[in-house]
């Protein structure tokens with residue numbers, strides 16, 4: 001009976017692909033090809049240091065996707081590939097996460113992950129170097145208070161993808177959310193030009209959060225902020241060796257577990273600054289598959 005309904009689904013899926021193929025260009029693999037053949041057995045990934053890449057390699061093992069390839073790139077390269085595929089109504093499988101503007105801009109869905117390769121809900125944490133509390137107590141106090149919601153972050157991310165400079169989008173958010181910002185800096189003394197270094201990776205979510213933190217440190221607390229764009233490994237290493245003061249880009253407990261464990265004791269975890277994240281494999285809604293398992297079987 002399960003087999004029967006699976007077959008019906010398959011037929012419905014093939015019919016869907018056939019219907020799509022009628023109006024789409026360049027589906028060279030053919031409408032009756034497997035999902036794997038249609039996307040050349042490629043999952044479009046991001047920067048190799050991202051925890052998401054490691055989790056995807058794990059998922060490929062868990063689901064037996066032996067003949068699939070995880071393509072390295074960046075957040076920007078992945079979203080460019082996604083944009084192109086969607087414009088041509090072609091199939092594509094990408095590594096994705098929430099919060100990300102791509103879910104507002106395109107009709108997308110996460111593939112179900114019944115084996116739990118991508119872990120459960122986690123949080124984005126603020127992590128600072130040891131000693132920051134003594135060296136820059138006002139920045140430390142604000143960083144400890146900093147927390148916002150996926151909706152807050154979306155405002156900044158969406159403005160940036162619509163063409164605003166990250167720094168300006170963050171400044172606008174700070175101006176328009178004075179209540180929240182006031183609460184973060186309440187009773188914290190101002191500095192005058194004290195220097196502080198923030199590290200971040202060029203993930204759209206972290207470009208948004210790091211720019212907001214920079215704006216608050218500069219406008220409200222009198223700091224002079226140096227924002228350093230690096231890969232995930234050097235970001236954690238920089239905090240651990242003290243060459244970087246802080247970051248708001250630690251995805252825990254799962255995604256950055258390796259970094260967290262490697263540098264245990266060499267940093268201070270100030271806890272979550274955003275809750276409600278998700279990671280996984282993402283496809284356009286018009287694709288008929290619904291689970292990572294379908295990548296092997298359909």
Ligand code: PBE
Pocket residue numbers: 046049050051052053097203205206232249251255256279
């Ligand atoms: N991400 C976005 C990161 C954390 C933030 C999910 C791409 C990662 O995989 O490490």
